[in-house]
Amino acid sequence: MTATATQTSTQIQESRMKELAGQKAGPCIIVIFGGAGDLTKRKLIPALYNLSLHNLLPDQFAIVGMARSEKSDDSFRDELTQAMEQFATTKIEPQKWDWFLKRIHYLNGHFEDPEAYKKLQTLLAGIDSKVQTGGNYLFYLATAEDYFEQIIKMLAQVGLTNEDENHWRNIIIEKPFGNDLESAKALNRSILSVVKESQVYRIDHYLGKETVQNIMVFRFGNGFFEPAWNNRFIDHVQITVAETVGVETRGGFYERAGALRDMVPNHLFQLLSLIAMEPPTCFDADTVRTKKTELLTAIRPLKREAVRQNAVRGQYGDGTIDGKPAKAYRSESRVAPDSSVETFVALKLFIDNWRWTDVPFYLRTGKHLPKRVSEIAIQFKSPPSCLFRDTNVDTLKPNVLVMQIQPDEGISLQFGAKVPGPTLKIGQVEMDFRYNDYFGASPQTGYETLIYDCMIGDQTLFNRADNVEAGWAVVKPIQEVWQVEKCADFPNYAAGTWGPKKAEELMAQDGRKWRLDNQ
Ligand code: BG6
Numbered sequence: 368m369t370a371t372a373t374q375t376s377t378q379i380q381e382s383r384m385k386e387l388a389g390q391k392a393g394p395c396i397i398v399i400f401g402g403a404g405d406l407t408k409r410k411l412i413p414a415l416y417n418l419s420l421h422n423l424l425p426d427q428f429a430i431v432g433m434a435r436s437e438k439s440d441d442s443f444r445d446e447l448t449q450a451m452e453q454f455a456t457t458k459i460e461p462q463k464w465d466w467f468l469k470r471i472h473y474l475n476g477h478f479e480d481p482e483a484y485k486k487l488q489t490l491l492a493g494i495d496s497k498v499q500t501g502g503n504y505l506f507y508l509a510t511a512e513d514y515f516e517q518i519i520k521m522l523a524q525v526g527l528t529n530e531d532e533n534h535w536r537n538i539i540i541e542k543p544f545g546n547d548l549e550s551a552k553a554l555n556r557s558i559l560s561v562v563k564e565s566q567v568y569r570i571d572h573y574l575g576k577e578t579v580q581n582i583m584v585f586r587f588g589n590g591f592f593e594p595a596w597n598n599r600f601i602d603h604v605q606i607t608v609a610e611t612v613g614v615e616t617r618g619g620f621y622e623r624a625g626a627l628r629d630m631v632p633n634h635l636f637q638l639l640s641l642i643a644m645e646p647p648t649c650f651d652a653d654t655v656r657t658k659k660t661e662l663l664t665a666i667r668p669l670k671r672e673a674v675r676q677n678a679v680r681g682q683y684g685d686g687t688i689d690g691k692p693a694k695a696y697r698s699e700s701r702v703a704p705d706s707s708v709e710t711f712v713a714l715k716l717f718i719d720n721w722r723w724t725d726v727p728f729y730l731r732t733g734k735h736l737p738k739r740v741s742e743i744a745i746q747f748k749s750p751p752s753c754l755f756r757d758t759n760v761d762t763l764k765p766n767v768l769v770m771q772i773q774p775d776e777g778i779s780l781q782f783g784a785k786v787p788g789p790t791l792k793i794g795q796v797e798m799d800f801r802y803n804d805y806f807g808a809s810p811q812t813g814y815e816t817l818i819y820d821c822m823i824g825d826q827t828l829f830n831r832a833d834n835v836e837a838g839w840a841v842v843k844p845i846q847e848v849w850q851v852e853k854c855a856d857f858p859n860y861a862a863g864t865w866g867p868k869k870a871e872e873l874m875a876q877d878g879r880k881w882r883l884d885n886q
Contacts, residue, residue, distance in 0.1 A: 390423075391422060391423055391424065391425050392418075392423060392424060392425055392428075392819060392822035392823050393425060393501070393503065393822070393823070394425050394427035394428065394498075394499060394500045394501040394503055395425075395427075395428060395500055395501070395503035395504065395505055395535075395822055396428070396429045396430070396431060396491055396494055396495070396498075396500045396503070396504050396505070397415070397428075397429075397430045397431070397504075397505045397507060397818075397822075398430075398431045398433060398487065398491070398504060398505070398506050398507065399411060399430065399431070399432050399433065399507045399509055400433050400434075400478060400506065400507065400508050400509060400510050400514070400518055401433075401434060401508070401509035401510040401511075402431070402432020402433050402434045402443070402473065402474075402509075403432060403434035403435075403436050403438070403443070403446070404434065404509055404510070406509045406541070407432060407447075407509055408446075408447065408450035408454060409450075409454045409812075410454075410572075410812045410813070410814045411507065411509065411814060411818070412430075412447050412450065412451065412454075413451065413454050413455050413456055413812050414811070414812040414813075414814035414815045414818055415430065415467070415818060416451070416455065416459075416463075416464070416467055417456065417457060417811060417812065417815050418815055418818065418819055419463055419466065419467050420457060420460070420463060421815075423819055427498050427499040427500050427501065428470055428498070428500065429470045429471070429472060429494045429498055429500060430470055430471045430472065431471075431472045431473070431474055431487070431490060431491070431494070432471070432472070432473050432474070433473075433474045433475075433476055433483070433487065434473075434475070434476075435475070435476070435477055435478075436475065437475050438473055438475065439473065440471070440472050440473050442473075443471065443472075443473035444468050444471055447468075447471065448464070448468065451464070456810035456811060456812055457810055470498075472490065472494070474486060474487055474490055478510065478514045478517060478518050478521070479517060481521060481524070481525075484521045484522060484524070484525045484527065485525060487525075487527070488525050488526075488527060491504060491527070501533070501534055502533065502534035503534045503535050503536070504527065504534075504535075504536050504537075505537050505538075505539065505818075505821055505822060506518075506519075506522060506527075506528075506536070506537070506538045506539070507538075507539045507818075508538065508539060508540050508541055509541055510541075512541075512543055512544075512546075515540055515544075515554065515558075516554060516557050516558065519538060519557075519558050519561060519562060520557070520561055522538075523561035523562060528561065528562045528566065530563075530566070535566075535824065536562075536566060537566050537567075537568055537821050537822075537824070538562065538566055538567055538568060539568045539570055539817075539818075539821055539829075540558075540567065540568065540569050540570065541570055542569075542570065542571060542572075542633055543624065543628065543629070543633075544569050544633075544830070544835050545835070545839060546623070546624070546628055547628075547839055547842075547843065547846055548836060548839035548840050548843045551835050551836055551839045552836055555832040555835070555836065559832065564831065564832060565826070567829075567832075568817075568821045568826060568829040569829055569830040569831075569832075569834075569835055570817060570829060570830075571633050571634060571637055571829075571830060572813055572814065572817070573633070573634040573637045573638065573772075574637055574817065574828040574829070575812075575813035575814055575815070575816050575817045575828070576772060576773065576813050577776065577802070577811075578770065578771070578772045578773065578776040578777075578802070579637065579638065579641065579772060580816070580828070581770075582638070582641040582642055582743075582770065583641060583650075583655075585770070585778065586641075586642075586646070587646050587647075592768070593646070595747070596722070597722045597723070598722065598723055598724050598725055598726045599748075600747055600748055601726055601745055601746070601747055601748065602726070602746045602747060602748045602749075602765065603726055603727045603728070603729065603746050603877075603879065604642065604643075604726065604727075604728045604729070604743065604744070604745050604746070605729045605730075605731075605742075605743070605744040605746070605881065605882055606635060606638050606639060606642075606728065606729070606730045606731070606742075606743050606744075607730075607731055607732070607740065607741065607742055607744075607881070607882075607883055608630060608634060608635060608638075608731075608732040608741045608772075609731075609732065609733060609736040609737075609738055609739065609740050609741070609865075609883070610732075610733065610734050610735070610736060610739055611688055611689070611735065611736060611737070611738065611739045612734060612735070612739075613683065613693060613694075613696065613699060613710075613734050613735045613862065614696065614699050614702070614710070614734060616700070618699045618700050618701035618702040619701040621702070621708065621710075622701065622702055622703065622706060622708055624708075625708040625709045625710070626680075626709050626710050626711055626712045626732055626733060626734065627680070627709060627712050627842060627845060627846065627849070628842075628846075630712070630732040631712060631714070631730070631732065631838075631842055632835075632838030632839050632841065632842050633838065634732075635730050635732060636663060636838045636841070638741075638743055638772070639662070639663075639716075639728060639730065640658075640659040640662045640663055640834075641659070642743050642745075642770075643662050643718060643722075643723060643728070644658040644659055644661070644662040645658050645661065645662070645720075645722070646658075650827065651827070652825060652826040652827040652829075653826075653831070655827050656826075656827070656830070656831045656833075656834055659834055659837075660831070660833045660834050660837045662718065662720075663834070663837035663838055663840075663841060664837050664840070665718050665719055665720040665723075666716050666717070666718055666719075666841050667716065667717040667718070667719045668841075668844060669716075669841075669844045669845060670844065671844070671848055673844075674844055674845050674848040674849075675848070675852075677714060677715040677716070677873070678712070678713075678714050678715075678845045678848075678849075679711075679712065679713040679714075679866075679867060679869040679870045679873055680709035680711065680712055680849060680854055680867075681709060681710065681711030681712075681713075681733060681857075681858075681859050681860045681866045681867035681869075681870065682696050682697075682706070682707075682708065682709055682710050682711065682854070682857040682858045682859060682860070683695060683696050683710050683711070683733075683734065683735040683858055683860055683861065683862040684696075684697075684858030684859075684860065684861050684862065685698075685861065685862065686735065686860075686861035686862030686863040686864065687861075687862065687863045688735060688737075688862055688863045689863075693735055693862035693863060694862075695858050695862070696708070696710050696734075696735075696858060697857075697858065706857075707853045707854060707857060709849070709854070709857075710733060710734045710735065711731070711732070711733030711734070711736075711860060711866045711867065711870070712730075712731065712732055712733070713729065713730065713731035713866065713869075713870040713873055714729070714730045714731070714845075715727050715728070715729050715873055715877075716728045716730065716841075727877065729873070729874060729879075729881075731866065731870060731881070733860075733866050735862035735863060736863075736864070736865060736866065737863055737864065737865060738883070739773070739774060740771070740773070740774070740883065741771070741772035741773045742769055742770060742771045742772060742883070743769070743770045743772070744767055744768070744769045744770075744882045745767065745768040745769075745770075746765050746766070746767050746882075747765060747766040747767070747768070748765070749763050749765060750763065755791060755793070763783060763793065764781070764783055764793075764795045766780070766781060766782045766783075767780070767781045767882065768780050768781075769781070769882075775801065775803075776801070776802040776803070777799065777800050777801040777802055777803075778800045779797050779798060779799040779800065780797070780798045781795055781796070781797050782795070782796060782798075783795060783796070784796045816828065817829070865881065865883070865884045871884070
């Protein structure tokens with residue numbers, strides 16, 4: 368790729384973004400690899416349908432589902448219609464659904480088979496000339512990770528990834544993007560040997576969540592918190608992504624992944640980088656993504672001893688969730704009876720930069736915890752001196768700002784206030800903002816913005832190669848230590864509890880507690 372060609376395509380992307388932001392996307396075809404799979408039915412089709420309801424899809428638009436199973440366009444459409452009964456987030460309007468359904472096609476093909484890509488090419492050319500989709504293609508890789516590289520190479524071989532001034536070709540790649548630093552680097556190298564970075568959209572569905580996107584607006588669209596957003600005023604930060612579900616039907620996948628790989632370098636680090644990164648100078652994709660990488664690369668590398676002290680793993684045993692018995696991870700289907708895979712992780716990290724020196728960031732995530740809740744809690748330092756020494760008030764409770772990502776999205780601030788009465792007593796009160804109260808419920812799958820952004824060429828909410836690699840680099844030493852030092856005490860927490868005792872100790876040794884545990 369010459370410098371001039373790269374520049375031209377960047378300019379095209381930029382002008383397309385300016386023209387189209389908030390308007391109907393331009394003509395295009397979305398090809399979903401893994402078109403008959405779960406993600407397509409649960410998320411992608413409902414999200415695309417929601418986009419059509421909001422008039423964000425153009426008339427010159429089509430979807431091609433590609434998968435191995437044999438079926439006709441009609442039977443594929445029937446399947447999706449049926450799936451929508453279960454997964455649509457809004458009521459289906461028959462006229463809109465008809466409009467949508469007419470644009471859906473199915474192609475049967477094996478991802479390894481070069482002939483399938485020739486058939487795809489012919490099908491796309493046919494749709495282009497019939498529907499005027501202009502040769503613009505979005506390839507959505509909703510397949511098992513093993514196929515990512517192959518599909519992109521095969522698309523490139525038949526010329527389907529070639530762009531010019533008149534048409535664009537983008538690729539969305541699902542998670543997991545690699546399973547450690549080396550494999551992520553190798554995958555990036557391989558993909559970028561056939562397509563440009565500007566065509567690659569590495570998805571992290573956490574960035575599709577409104578409240579996650581709001582972190583940047585909250586920090587940089589308001590004047591009052593940012594001046595206190597540093598080690599002078601902040602004592603520590605807690606990030607929790609807790610799930611009540613276990614591994615369900617995904618035992619096979621989970622045995623290869625575990626909680627660390629599955630959640631930390633991606634979802635948790637998205638939250639961490641948005642909450643802690645330096646302000647970008649503008650809201651442009653590369654500027655924001657550069658700030659995120661800078662933040663992740665500033666995380667203090669964990670040496671072997673630090674891994675032992677600051678990284679806790681857990682695995683659930685038998686227990687109770689919502690009053691119902693839940694079986695141990697080792698008894699789940701397709702899980703080894705002596706599995707040493709973790710279903711819980713807690714970490715204490717430091718960010719070695721000017722802003723965050725000495726502020727610990729505690730992160731944790733786990734399956735079969737007591738509550739489904741994702742939140743970021745920022746605990747502020749106490750005032751420099753306690754005025755109330757000669758009164759009944761001996762301790763002041765800390766101010767805590769909580770950004771609740773899900774469910775019940777909102778932001779709350781806890782602070783002390785005088786309890787009415789003749790003696791001085793300070794009570795902890797809460798100012799609470801709930802999204803629903805202000806903006807009403809907007810039932811979405813979380814994929815709408817991401818797909819739309821890819822259609823208009825905006826990469827802000829997608830990971831660049833260096834973002835992904837920076838995340839893997841942080842967890843690398845943990846992966847290495849955990850691989851050789853098996854955890855002898857698994858299972859070490861009962862399903863329905865807040866994880867192993869050691870996670871509590873991680874906080875207790877610093878004189879702190881997990882905020883949610885006693886609520
Ligand atoms: C996925 C993980 O990426 O995110 C799952 O593979 C996890 O294990 C899920 O359950 C959590 O997403 P959400 O949107 O339900 O918080």
